[in-house]
Amino acid sequence: MELTTTYLGLELRNPLVASASPLSNTIAGIRQLADSGIGGIVLYSLVEEQLRGDEADGAVRRYVSLVEQAATAVDVPIIASLNGTTPGIWTDFATTLEKAGAAAIEVNVYHPFGNPALTGRDVEQRYVELLTTVKAVVGVPVAIKLYPYFSSMAEIAHRLDAAGADGLVLFNRFMQPDIDAETLLVTPGIELSAPSEARLPRTWIAVLAGRVTASLAASTGVDSAGDVVKYLLAGADVVMTASALLRHGPAHARVLLDGLTDWMSHRGFTDLAAVRGLLSAALAEGHPARERGDYVSSLLEADLGHGAW
Numbered sequence: 001m002e003l004t005t006t007y008l009g010l011e012l013r014n015p016l017v018a019s020a021s022p023l024s025n026t027i028a029g030i031r032q033l034a035d036s037g038i039g040g041i042v043l044y045s046l047v048e049e050q051l052r053g054d055e056a057d058g059a060v061r062r063y064v065s066l067v068e069q070a071a072t073a074v075d076v077p078i079i080a081s082l083n084g085t086t087p088g089i090w091t092d093f094a095t096t097l098e099k100a101g102a103a104a105i106e107v108n109v110y111h112p113f114g115n116p117a118l119t120g121r122d123v124e125q126r127y128v129e130l131l132t133t134v135k136a137v138v139g140v141p142v143a144i145k146l147y148p149y150f151s152s153m154a155e156i157a158h159r160l161d162a163a164g165a166d167g168l169v170l171f172n173r174f175m176q177p178d179i180d181a182e183t184l185l186v187t188p189g190i191e192l193s194a195p196s197e198a199r200l201p202r203t204w205i206a207v208l209a210g211r212v213t214a215s216l217a218a219s220t221g222v223d224s225a226g227d228v229v230k231y232l233l234a235g236a237d238v239v240m241t242a243s244a245l246l247r248h249g250p251a252h253a254r255v256l257l258d259g260l261t262d263w264m265s266h267r268g269f270t271d272l273a274a275v276r277g278l279l280s281a282a283l284a285e286g287h288p289a290r291e292r293g294d295y296v297s298s299l300l301e302a303d304l305g306h307g308a309w
Contacts, residue, residue: 001261002271005039007215007238008104008141008166010077012039015232015272016256019169019219020045020081020108021242023250027069033245034074036253039238041078042106043070048084051093060093064100071101079143082134083108085126091133094142104141107134108172124156128163135164143167143217147174148200157208167215168208169240170201192243197221202234209235210282223247225259232260235277 003014017040023029025044033041043066050059063080070078080102084090094105107130131144142164148171150156157168177188198221205216215238218231222241231239244252269275 001264003039003257003261005237005272005276007040007217008079008143009215010040010103010141012077012238013037014039014257014260015236015238016228016253016260017079017217017238017240018042018245018250018253019240019242020106021246023242023245024070025066027066027073029250030070030078031073032250033253034076036250037257038076038250038253040076041070041074042240043067043078043080043102045081045083045108046090046093048082048086048088048090051089060096064096067097067100067102071103077103079104079106081106081108083110084130085109087129087133091130092137094134095137098138098140102140104143104166105134105138106143106145106167106169107131108145109147110172110174120151124150124159127156128159131160131165132163141166143169143215145169145172145219147172148204153204154207154211157204157212161212161214165214167217167237168212169217169219170204170208171220173197173220192247193220193222194243195221195223195227198227198230202231205231205236206234206279206281209277209280222256225256225263228256228260229263229275232272232275233277233279235280235282237276 005012005015016038018024018033018038020042022044023033024041030041046063067078067080080097082090082094082105097105109127109130134142144160144165146168160168173193175188175190177186180187201218201220205218208216216236217238217240218236219240221227222239223244228239
């Protein structure tokens with residue numbers, strides 16, 4: 001069974017990539033991920049705020065050392081991750097990561113953009129600027145991790161593609177704090193993702209597959225081999241997971257890969273090329289009309305015979 005694939009121009013032994021998580025924050029964790037059979041590893045993010053103040057030098061040394069050691073410790077591509085929101089020192093640091101041995105850079109833009117004076121076009125332009133700033137200083141591929149809340153997701157994806165993005169990672173998950181009614185406190189936190197959350201990124205991957213030249217990475221909602229299969233059918237070049245590996249342990253990567261292989265064998269597929277994008281929207285003739293038609297059909301089917309409206 002041929003599982004090799006290409007992501008960001010990099011050759012991977014399979015399409016399963018460990019996305020940034022505490023598991024990729026240590027060499028021991030990185031070795032565990034590689035030994036589990038994972039195809040590529042995104043390192044735990046270095047955030048913009050770490051490069052400011054008295055602790056900046058220490059943060060830089062630790063992260064550079066992690067990249068250097070990881071690049072020599074395992075035989076899978078190591079993708080460094082930068083997390084921030086404004087061009088500046090953290091984007092300039094991408095050059096250092098390339099020299100340290102990173103095979104690629106993932107730019108993770110995390111900003112709620114809650115300022116009502118900030119227009120939607122301004123938000124989109126920020127993404128384009130961050131991408132082009134990093135692309136200007138490195139020779140390795142650059143992926144950008146997006147959130148799904150743009151007014152025109154397809155348009156910003158095409159803008160980033162035209163601006164030189166080597167990959168689009170769909171999607172980033174924003175922290176969604178809760179309110180404790182008893183203590184009257186806000187309780188921040190990020191929960192592990194669930195398979196039900198995969199529908200949104202899977203939909204957009206299906207829409208974009210075949211319509212952009214950038215690689216498409218699926219992120220969010222992967223827990224079983226079936227989740228991996230669905231993303232590949234939608235058109236993902238790679239499928240990223242962190243929650244499943246944190247929930248079940250790094251060895252769960254082998255469960256996912258074995259499940260993918262079993263499914264392909266059962267269906268008569270011998271390589272990923274025959275699977276990828278088989279159910280993408282780009283293959284559907286008259287996609288806009290079909291998208292609207294599928295929506296209307298879903299509404300009518302959900303009505304259970306009581307009248308559509």
